[in-house]
Amino acid sequence: MEVYQLHHPFDEAAVDQTPKVLAMGFFDGMHLGHQAVLKQARDIAHDLGLPLAVLTYDQHASVVFEAHEQPLRYLTPLKRKLELLAELGVDQTYVVNFTAAFAAQMPQTFVDHYIVGLGAQVAVAGFDHTYGADANSADMAHLTEYAQGRFEVCEVAKIEHLGQESASSYLRTLVDEGDVDTLQTYLAMPYQTSGVVVHGEARGRQMGYPTANVETPNDERLPGVGVYAVSLKIGDTWYPGMASIGYNVTFGENRPKTVEINLFDFAQNIYGEAVQVQWHHYVRGEVKFSGMDTLKAQLAHDEATIRDYFKVKESNEAGINGI
Structure with a gap:
C-alpha cells in the first residue's frame, strides 16, 4: 500500500491523481461501520477496475477545536490504522495533517482539493461524515452539490449491532469499561x-x-x-x-x-x-x-x-x- 502524507495546502502534482475510488473517514477503531464503508468502496473499485484509496487524518479533529488535559488515546493509532487498511485491500492512503488551516476550509474548497484533486471518480463515506468549516452544509447530503458532476457520491448507511450504532464514541466507552468481549463483536477481531x-x-x-x-x-x-x-x-x-x-x-x-x-x-x-x-x-x-x-x-x-x-x-x- 502506498502512503502519502499531506500537509495543507498540498501540491497536487506531488500525489497520484490517476482515477480512483476514494473512501473517506477518520476510521478510529476500524469497527463494523468503518468496515462497511471500506467494503462498499472496495466493491465499487473492483467493478470499475480502479484502485481503492483512503483519505484519513493523523489526529482527531478535537485537537484543533478544544483543550485536552490528557493526551488523546486512540482505538487505532495511525500505525495500526495503516496496517489494517493494507490488510483490507487498500491500494493508496492519503494521511492529512489535521490542522487549524485545514479545518478552516469551506466545503467546496475541501472537495476541490481533497476529492477532485486526488483524482476521485467515486467518493465513499459513512452517513455522518463531515468536511469543511460550514457546519450547516459540510455533510453527505450536500456532497453531490459540491461534486458538480465531477465524481459520484456513495453514502453508506448507519450500521447497528446489538441494538447500538457501531460508532467510535461507543467503542471508546466499551474499552474504558473493560468490556473487550462486546468490543470484539463490533471490531470482528x-x-x-x-x-x-x-x-x-x-x-x-x-x-x-x-x-x-x-x-x-x-x-x-x-x-x-x-x-x-x-x-x-x-x-x-x-x-x-x-x-x-x-x-x-x-x-x-x-x-x-x-x-x-x-x-x-x-x-x-x-x-x-x-x-x-x-x-x-x-x-x-x-x-x-x-x-x-x-x-x-x-x-x-x-x-x-x-x-x-x-x-x-x-x-x-x-x-x-x-x-
Missing part, C-alpha cells in the same frame, strides 16, 4: 494495543508468576482496570496468557498504572521486545488482597479460568474451520 517489554518490580516472579511489563504508547487507549485473557505477539508468534491492568493496590497506595502479562508455559527473556497485545476476555476487577499468599491463590484461580477460556475458544474456532 480482538482489540489490540502495542508496547515494549520493560523491567518491573519482579513481584510476579517471586510468586511463581513472572510477568512481561508492557509500556504502552501514550496515544493508545488501554482497557479499563482488571484482569484479562490475552495473547501477546513476540516476533511472529502469539502466546496466550493473563494480563493485569491496575495499580498493584495490594502493595501500597498511589502506585502507577501498569500492564503486566503472565504468559503460559513460557520462559524466554523478552526485555526490550516490541510487542502487540490482543485483549480477548475480561475476567475480574482489581482487588486489594491481604498479602502475597492470597494474591497467589487468586492468580492460580485466574490462570485456570483463562486456560479454560482458551481451550473453549480453540475448540470453537476448530469447529468453525471444520478441523
